Amino acid sequence: MDEGILDYLNYDKLMDKAMLGVARTVIEQLSQHGLKSNHHFFITFVTNHPGVQVPDYLKEQYPEEMTIVIQHQYENLLVSRDAFSIDLFFEDQEETIKVPFSSLLSIEDPSVNWGLDFEPDTDFSKIDVPSSNIDDTPQLKKEEKGTVVSLDSFRKKDK
Numbered sequence: 001m002d003e004g005i006l007d008y009l010n011y012d013k014l015m016d017k018a019m020l021g022v023a024r025t026v027i028e029q030l031s032q033h034g035l036k037s038n039h040h041f042f043i044t045f046v047t048n049h050p051g052v053q054v055p056d057y058l059k060e061q062y063p064e065e066m067t068i069v070i071q072h073q074y075e076n077l078l079v080s081r082d083a084f085s086i087d088l089f090f091e092d093q094e095e096t097i098k099v100p101f102s103s104l105l106s107i108e109d110p111s112v113n114w115g116l117d118f119e120p121d122t123d124f125s126k127i128d129v130p131s132s133n134i135d136d137t138p139q140l141k142k143e144e145k146g147t148v149v150s151l152d153s154f155r156k157k158d159k
Contacts, residue, residue, distance in 0.1 A: 040071035049103035
């Protein structure tokens, strides 16, 4: 089989793009309708990826990747074509983070045993950082106060 045709079609990139579309749709639904039932989300992303906006103290604590939990304590979940932003509480301090979809490593809803894993491009010189602002989507009511938990100790280390 001609290897060149596989490079031309690049099925892996097409699948990643389609799965990122699913992740975007899930986060848009969450933004518009809030959490229902026992649903909650673990979203893992590359912290040093272009366009990621995280407070410096969190980048120092999580220099490579970070997992956020969307469950009880969040507000202002806003979604654009290329990214989402959300206000979360870290050690009783509210912080806004912005996460480009291209930085995602995974999204999971453990309440229904669902999740997707991604392979973001780590050659950051090839990545264009979108200049678009987060859309003006309706804001969610502040959820009851909960705890943000680091999942690093529970993650399998493949490397």
